[in-house]
Amino acid sequence: MDGYKHIMEIIKTAPPVSPPSDFTDRVMARIRTLDPSLEGEGVERRSQWSPKGLARSLFVTPATASECSFCFMMAAFFYLILGIVLAAGLRGMGGHLHQGWITYQPAASFAVAFGLGALGLLVRKQSLRALNIVRLCVLIYCGLVLVIGMLLQFQTQATAPANYPLWLAFLAGSILMGAFLALVVHKYRGMHINTVTH
Amino acid sequence: MNDEQDREIIIRILKGDRQAYAILVDRYKGPVFDLAYRMTGNWHEAEELSQETFVTVYERLGDFNKHKRLFPWIYTIALNLARNHLKKRRREAPEKLPPIHPEPTREKPRDPEQDAMVQEQVNMLNQRMLRLPPDLREAVVLRCFHDLPFQEVSQILNISPAAAKMRVYRGLEKLRGGLGDPGDPKGS
Numbered sequence: 001m002d003g004y005k006h007i008m009e010i011i012k013t014a015p016p017v018s019p020p021s022d023f024t025d026r027v028m029a030r031i032r033t034l035d036p037s038l039e040g041e042g043v044e045r046r047s048q049w050s051p052k053g054l055a056r057s058l059f060v061t062p063a064t065a066s067e068c069s070f071c072f073m074m075a076a077f078f079y080l081i082l083g084i085v086l087a088a089g090l091r092g093m094g095g096h097l098h099q100g101w102i103t104y105q106p107a108a109s110f111a112v113a114f115g116l117g118a119l120g121l122l123v124r125k126q127s128l129r130a131l132n133i134v135r136l137c138v139l140i141y142c143g144l145v146l147v148i149g150m151l152l153q154f155q156t157q158a159t160a161p162a163n164y165p166l167w168l169a170f171l172a173g174s175i176l177m178g179a180f181l182a183l184v185v186h187k188y189r190g191m192h193i194n195t196v197t198h
Numbered sequence: 199m200n201d202e203q204d205r206e207i208i209i210r211i212l213k214g215d216r217q218a219y220a221i222l223v224d225r226y227k228g229p230v231f232d233l234a235y236r237m238t239g240n241w242h243e244a245e246e247l248s249q250e251t252f253v254t255v256y257e258r259l260g261d262f263n264k265h266k267r268l269f270p271w272i273y274t275i276a277l278n279l280a281r282n283h284l285k286k287r288r289r290e291a292p293e294k295l296p297p298i299h300p301e302p303t304r305e306k307p308r309d310p311e312q313d314a315m316v317q318e319q320v321n322m323l324n325q326r327m328l329r330l331p332p333d334l335r336e337a338v339v340l341r342c343f344h345d346l347p348f349q350e351v352s353q354i355l356n357i358s359p360a361a362a363k364m365r366v367y368r369g370l371e372k373l374r375g376g377l378g379d380p381g382d383p384k385g386s
Contacts, residue, residue: 004370019231024223027252
């Protein structure tokens, strides 16, 4: 820019031009006359329900409490279905089952579904304390999944070694779900740290 | 301009708090209006374009990627509207240049003679700016009037940083021709 010092000096003496004092009011008045479908909740609904917007809100950063809560509700729904399937399956097996630990699985799934659903509701409170509790609970969930998974594997390794791939898939799925929920709540908390109540 | 605050305001707007948009308008109306004025050279057209920019931004806010910075996006919309406006104006009145509204100068000169000289130079600069092709004009406005780094200029204009640099220097070169620059090798 050295070769254009003279022009730059003239540019610096030219003051920025300012809009009229009522500019913002005029813009807002024009916005109020827009089609209602483009306003407020309409804008949100449009952005949420476009496939790209939905994918972004689910897998990148939840923008609102309801999006964050939705992730927890879906995880809860997964465990609810898992619990129902396990309960129905065990009932079908009748009294042939002797391993005590597996009879607790439906109840455990229902408990996790209930817990995740409760966390989903807690997120909607939009308070920092609630978000911290949710974050802690998700970490506990991840830890419990790991510990219980390891215990089950040690317990069943001798009797049913063929179950190893199935066990690994379940463990990895649960850990991934926990990691996803932890990421969701972490990002949401980071984005709203200045707007949620303390 | 705090990007994080912008993001929070956008979230509030998308959640239905329409009044929060006034905060964004207040924050960016100065640079957007200045940009529109430098592109059109007309105060009333600049006001109309700036208003149109903010209405368009509001309408498209649902499509804005919240992980990107807001102000380059607003600038891009403002420039697109300005380009369309200039094309339309050229079709309607091909030879006519808009009248230049004299601007007050930023610094107080020492005496009236110098005041008049500086004012004359600023007016001449504005006239020369309006004779630049729009692609060079927008690059000069962003880099020299708004002090944006080449990286951001290239991002707003959607060209490479090298191309942005080229446009700015070509614009300045053309401006220098008519301003009696002592550094101009052509001596005009």
